[in-house]
Amino acid sequence: MSFEAWLGDLAAFVLGYLCGSIPFGLLLTRWAGTEDLRAIGSGNIGATNVLRTGRRDLAAATLVLDALKGTVAVLVASYAISPWAGLFAAIGAFLGHLFPVWLGFKGGKGVATFLGCLIGIAWPAALVFAAVWLIVAFVTRYSSAAALAASVAAPVALALAFGKPQAAWIFAALAALLWVKHRANIERLLSGAEAKIGRKG
Secondary structure (H helix, E strand, O other): OOHHHHHHHHHHHHHHHHHHOOOHHHHHHHHHOOOOHHHOOOOOOOHHHHHOOOOHHHHHHHHHHHHHHHHHHHHHHHHHOOHHHHHHHHHHHHHHHHOOHHHOOOOOOOHHHHHHHHHHHOHHHHHHHHHHHHHHHHHHOOHHHHHHHHHHHHHHHHHHOOOOHHHHHHHHHHHHHHHHHOHHHHHHHHHOOOOOOOOOO
């Protein structure tokens, strides 16, 4: 790899990280005058925790913006630098959301940003992610189980259906991080204590 290519990939990663680390959930709830998002529920900055403020509109906006920051980073890097750099932007955006420097590296769980990055890399694989999420959520009524299943389906689809093995390996690694961030949810799922969609808990 040439020095120029290495610099391009580094720039893409930094771009992705800066985009991914924008805490939209925290910003939106602060602007709306609700409680500090980090002091309620799970303390995360994602849409699920925003929903606990009782503001569905803010939760929906957070979901969209957390996805878009991944998509925008990937598309800008892909077109301005190279498709390979787009993958580095995806890594950066995902890590930025999970570990934002502005918030002491305490961020969200990454589901929306994972999906947003996937849209930028291969939108048909993002459709697979969405379909699996909807099916599992409908059957189990567990949002976390749906996210975990969809994160596994995405890299499999990238590798087997869409001919993107390199992207598949990268998204498999991101999915592993997503699972780590969901470890408390996994424990609750195994113990039967996880809250179902539409119920408080």
